[in-house]
Amino acid sequence: MGSNADVEQNVADPVPADNGNANEKLESQANGQVEEKEPEPSFDEGFLPWIQVFGSFLCFFNSWGVINTWGAFQTYYEANLLSDVSSSSIAWIGSLQSFLLMLFGVITGPLFDAGYFQYLVGFGTLMIPFGLMMASISSQFWHLILAQGLCCGLGAGSLFVPSVAILPQYFKNRRGLANGLAATGSSVGAVIYPIMFNKLQHQVGFPWAARAMGFVSLGTCSISLSIMRMRFKPKEKRKLVQIAAFKEPPFVVFCFAMFFGFLGFYNFLVYVQSYAIDTKIIDPNLGFYLLAMLNAGSTVGRIGPNFIADHTGPLNMLTPAVTATAVLAFAWLGVHNTPGIIVLAVLYGLCSGGFVSLPPVVMVTLTKDIRDLGTRLGMVFACTSIALLIGTPIGGAILNGSGQYLGLQLFTACCLITSAILMATLRLLRTGFRVKVKA
Numbered sequence: 001m002g003s004n005a006d007v008e009q010n011v012a013d014p015v016p017a018d019n020g021n022a023n024e025k026l027e028s029q030a031n032g033q034v035e036e037k038e039p040e041p042s043f044d045e046g047f048l049p050w051i052q053v054f055g056s057f058l059c060f061f062n063s064w065g066v067i068n069t070w071g072a073f074q075t076y077y078e079a080n081l082l083s084d085v086s087s088s089s090i091a092w093i094g095s096l097q098s099f100l101l102m103l104f105g106v107i108t109g110p111l112f113d114a115g116y117f118q119y120l121v122g123f124g125t126l127m128i129p130f131g132l133m134m135a136s137i138s139s140q141f142w143h144l145i146l147a148q149g150l151c152c153g154l155g156a157g158s159l160f161v162p163s164v165a166i167l168p169q170y171f172k173n174r175r176g177l178a179n180g181l182a183a184t185g186s187s188v189g190a191v192i193y194p195i196m197f198n199k200l201q202h203q204v205g206f207p208w209a210a211r212a213m214g215f216v217s218l219g220t221c222s223i224s225l226s227i228m229r230m231r232f233k234p235k236e237k238r239k240l241v242q243i244a245a246f247k248e249p250p251f252v253v254f255c256f257a258m259f260f261g262f263l264g265f266y267n268f269l270v271y272v273q274s275y276a277i278d279t280k281i282i283d284p285n286l287g288f289y290l291l292a293m294l295n296a297g298s299t300v301g302r303i304g305p306n307f308i309a310d311h312t313g314p315l316n317m318l319t320p321a322v323t324a325t326a327v328l329a330f331a332w333l334g335v336h337n338t339p340g341i342i343v344l345a346v347l348y349g350l351c352s353g354g355f356v357s358l359p360p361v362v363m364v365t366l367t368k369d370i371r372d373l374g375t376r377l378g379m380v381f382a383c384t385s386i387a388l389l390i391g392t393p394i395g396g397a398i399l400n401g402s403g404q405y406l407g408l409q410l411f412t413a414c415c416l417i418t419s420a421i422l423m424a425t426l427r428l429l430r431t432g433f434r435v436k437v438k439a
C-alpha cells in the first residue's frame with residue numbers, strides 16, 4: 001500500500017548525502033565513530049503493537065462505551081429526574097455527546113498528527129470521570145447538558161481519534177484485525193456500563209451509580225495513558241483541514257455514506273428498548289437487557305469482519321455490513337413478539353459491528369500519506385458528527401408527532417439503505433465491477 005510505503009521511507013530511508021556530508025562521515029570514521037543506519041520498522045510483530053491494541057480497547061471502552069450507555073440514562077431520566085421533560089428533548093443530551101465525540105476529531109486528528117497523543121489521552125482521562133461525577137449531583141436539564149453532553153462528549157472525542165489513528169503505526173497486514181479487537185472495547189463497555197448503572201441505581205441510588213462509573217473510567221483510562229505511545233514523530237506542522245481531500249470523489253462519497261448511515265443507525269439503539277416495552281412485546285425487566293444483548297452481538301461483529309477485511313479489503317466488508325444492517329432495520333417493522341425482538345437486537349449488533357468498526361480501516365486506503373490519517377479521520381468524523389447530533393432527536397420528534405414507531409422505523413431503515421447504496425458506489429469508483437480486487 002502506497003501510504004505504508006511512504007511511512008516506511010520517511011522513517012527508515014536515509015537522506016542522500018551531499019559532498020559535505022560525505023566529508024563529515026569520513027571524519028567521523030577517522031575518529032573511530034561509525035554512523036548506524038536507523039533500523040527499518042517492523043509491523044504486526046512483538047509485544048509493543050499488541051499492548052497498543054489493549055490501550056485502544058480501553059479508550060473505546062470509555063469513549064463509545066460510555067456514549068452507548070446513554071439509552072440506560074435516558075430511560076432513567078424519563079421516569080425520574082427529568083420526568084417533566086419530553087423524550088426528544090432528553091435525547092439531545094445523548095446526541096450532544098456523540099456529536100462532540102465526532103466533531104472534536106477536527107481538532108484531535110491534527111493534534112495527533114502533530115504529536116500531542118499523550119495530551120489528548122490525558123485530557124480524556126480527566127474529562128469523562130469529571131462529567132460523570134458532575135452528572136451525579138445534577139438536578140436540572142441544563143446541568144446534564146453541561147456534565148454529560150459537554151464534558152463526556154469532549155472527553156470521549158479526545159480518546160476516540162487517537163485510539164484509531166495510532167494502530168496503523170504498528171500494524172500493516174493485520175491492521176483490520178487490530179482495529180476490530182480494539183473496537184470491541186465499545187461493545188464491552190456498552191454491556192458493562194448499562195448493567196452496572198442499572199444495578200447500582202437501584203441499590204445505592206443514581207448519584208453513586210454515576211460516581212462508580214466515573215471511578216471505573218478514571219482507572220481504565222489511566223492504564224491507556226501509561227502504556228500507549230506514538231511510534232512515528234511528526235517532522236512538520238499539520239493543517240486542521242485538508243481542503244484538497246474534498247476534491248477527491250471517493251473521499252466525498254465516503255463522507256456522505258457515513259453521514260446517512262449514522263443519521264439512522266443510533267435510532268435503533270436508543271429506541272428499540274422503549275419500543276419493546278411500550279408495545280408490551282417484552283417484559284420491562286428483560287427489555288432492559290436488549291441493549292446488552294445487542295452489544296454482545298456487536299462484539300463478535302467487530303472482530304470477524306475486520307479479520308476477513310485483512311484478506312478481502314475493508315471496503316469489500318463494509319458495504320455488505322451496512323447493507324445487512326439496513327435490511328435488519330426494515331425487518332424491525334415486522335417484529336411483534338419477544339423471541340423476534342431478541343433475535344433482531346442480536347443480529348443488528350452482529351451486522352452493525354462491521355459498520356461502526358471498519359470505516360477507520362477504509363480511511364487508510366483512501367489516504368495517500370498515512371501521516372495525514374489523523375487529519376482526514378477528523379474531517380470524516382466531523383461530517384458524521386452532524387448526523388449524530390440530529391439523528392436521534394429527529395427520530396424522537398417523529399415518534400412524538402405520530403405517537404407510533406412506524407415513522408421512526410422507516411426513517412432509520414431509509415437512512416441506512418442510502419448509506420449502503422453510497423458505499424457500493426464508492427466500491428465501484430475504486431475498482432469497477434471486478435469481483436476479485438481487494439478494496
